């Protein structure tokens with residue numbers, strides 16, 4: 478009995494906290510009966526998912542933030558942050574392909590440019606070059622930028638980390654790609 482009511486109140490508290498954080502459903506949470514609260518809790522994952530999708534969708538707003546970040550980006554920090562990429566990628570000129578292709582000259586370079594790497598059809602078909610905007614979007618969440626990509630990597634959450642990584646990779650080119658205009 479005691480354990481059961483603890484659960485109900487615990488669940489109600491979670492519901493209240495989430496409702497407060499989101500800033501909606503507050504009236505419903507205070508006025509509903511227990512079974513309604515349960516129904517509301519079931520709805521919580523949906524709400525969170527919807528929010529994540531909304532946050533991830535406007536790629537252009539993510540892109541707008543990286544241009545100023547690039548100017549002040551720290552290539553040394555980028556080298557450290559690149560460690561998570563280094564399992565699959567080398568970046569030096571003539572470096573070997575691993576699970577992923579060698580990334581020399583990738584910033585500003587053609588997509589899927591390494592001749593002896595078996596790229597996904599999705600990336601080969603995409604074509605064009607790796608602009609700062611494209612790289613930023615790809616590294617944020619590879620699968621969202623390019624459905625069907627072979628790069629099984631969740632993404633780099635922080636914009637500053639992405640900017641640092643891009644600034645680091647940019648150096649590895651015979652003619653480094655110019656930084657974007659501010």
Ligand code: HEC
Pocket residue numbers: 559561562563564565566576577578580583587588589590591595596597598599600607612616625626627628629630633642
């Ligand atoms: C689990 C292995 C793995 C990890 C970790 C990984 N990648 Fe990749 N990456 C790949 C694969 C595989 C491809 C080829 C994608 C395709 O063909 O769709 C790729 C493609 C790329 C490309 C496009 C290359 C080209 O020639 O067009 C870039 C840029 C890139 N990765 C950057 C990164 C960066 C930066 C990180 C770290 C933040 C990273 N990757 C982490 C496996 C990985």
